[in-house]
Amino acid sequence: MEKIISGKNIAVNEEGYLTDFSQWNKEIGEALAKEANITLTPRHWEVLAYLQESHKNEIPLSIRKVGKSGVVDIKEFYELFPQGPLKTATKIAGIPKPVSCI
Amino acid sequence: MSETNGDIKKMMIILSKATLENVYAAFILANGARSEGIQAEVFFTFFGLEAIHKKKLEHLHVATVGNPAMHIPTMLGGLPGMEAIATTMMKHEMEKIDMPDVHEFLDILTASGVKLWACQLAMEMFHYKKEDLYDDVDGVLTVGAFYNRGKGEGTHMLFI
Numbered sequence: 001m002e003k004i005i006s007g008k009n010i011a012v013n014e015e016g017y018l019t020d021f022s023q024w025n026k027e028i029g030e031a032l033a034k035e036a037n038i039t040l041t042p043r044h045w046e047v048l049a050y051l052q053e054s055h056k057n058e059i060p061l062s063i064r065k066v067g068k069s070g071v072v073d074i075k076e077f078y079e080l081f082p083q084g085p086l087k088t089a090t091k092i093a094g095i096p097k098p099v100s101c102i
Numbered sequence: 103m104s105e106t107n108g109d110i111k112k113m114m115i116i117l118s119k120a121t122l123e124n125v126y127a128a129f130i131l132a133n134g135a136r137s138e139g140i141q142a143e144v145f146f147t148f149f150g151l152e153a154i155h156k157k158k159l160e161h162l163h164v165a166t167v168g169n170p171a172m173h174i175p176t177m178l179g180g181l182p183g184m185e186a187i188a189t190t191m192m193k194h195e196m197e198k199i200d201m202p203d204v205h206e207f208l209d210i211l212t213a214s215g216v217k218l219w220a221c222q223l224a225m226e227m228f229h230y231k232k233e234d235l236y237d238d239v240d241g242v243l244t245v246g247a248f249y250n251r252g253k254g255e256g257t258h259m260l261f262i
Contacts, residue, residue, distance in 0.1 A: 063137060064202055064210060074213035083139035101134050102201060 006031040017090070017097050021055075024094030032092045036083065040092075044080055047072050048093045055095040061086060062100040111256030112141040114248070119262065120152035121165040122189060122204075126196075128153075128262050129207045136214040144211070145248045147221035150262075151228060154218060154236045159204045164188045205236075212238040217251075219243045 003012045006027045011019045016035075018024055029048065033040045040048075050071040054061055063086060067074040081088040086098050113135040117128040128144055135142040152158040166172055166179035166188045178184060193203070202210060212218065220235055220242045232242060243251075252259060 062200060063133065063214065064200060064206075067210065067213070074210055078136070078214055084137050086137055087139070100200075101130055 015091075015097065018094040021052075021094050028094060029092050032094075036081075036088050036092065038081065038088070038092070041080075043072075043076075044092075047077065047080060047089060051089055051093045052095060055090075055093075060100060061090065061098040062102050064102055109256055110135075110140050110258055111254065112143070112252065112258070114143050114145070114252040114257060114259040116145045116147060116248075116259065116261045117150035117153060118148045120149040120158070120162055122162045122192060123164055124262050125150075125153045125162055125204060126201070126207075129204075129211060131260065132211055132216045133207075133214060136211075136216055141215070142211075143217040143219065143248075143251060145219045145221060145243070147224045148227075151220060151224050151230060151235075153204060154208065154220060154239050155230065155234055156236060157234070159208070159236065162189075162204060164192050208236050208238070219248055219251075221245070221248075 001012060001014070002009045003016065004010070005012075008023070008028070010023050010028065013019055016032075018028075030040060033044070038044070050069060051061065051066075054065075059065070063074060063077075066072065066077055066086065072080070077085045077089075090097055113131065115128050115132055117125065119125070128150075132142040132144050146154050152162060163185040164172075166174065166184045167176055169179070172179060172188065174184070174188075208218070218236070218239045220230075220232075220239055222242050222244050225231075225242055232239070
């Protein structure tokens, strides 16, 4: 399905996650963050860049992995994205929602 | 139902057992709630207290007796060392799927905002003191006080 994000037609799945990362850019990220009631700071962008890099390198994401990344600890990750950090951050980053339960 | 539209807002999990499979079930459910943006609190009562007891939490075992899913005869499950063998095997498998050990899991839960409560009555029964417990336990509570924390719409309680 498609959704208009930041004035463009973007391919997304039923949950609103981008299905084609090449359509992502910072404006799309900003618009998705706004939908999640998050104002992006430089810290948010650092974490988003790390998540995108992990996805590119096909590293499965979990809270534990993020916590051990050295980029952000679990507590801060929750402070940056309070309503379910991995779920929210991956959506803003334009990458798939992680399937791990841990 | 009206206010939350049926959404789950808070999971109140009661852990009464200290076998590894039950402890992990409680922890995964609490962690899974937080990662969906749902609040979570765990109440440790009776043997469940061992999961937050500093000296015991590293030595929890899988139950090999009375557990048909282990697929070993009950008689064998009761032999000395069987629980240790089964536990070692299970820990090995869990490491493969990136599952943290009990202590690290508690660290993850508290960092994620999960509240951990020890049952007052069980603490008295086992003669445990607050100092015996994992440092980030939020406090010792009565059942009534735990229930009070579950007030509001969209709260669900689970007994493990």
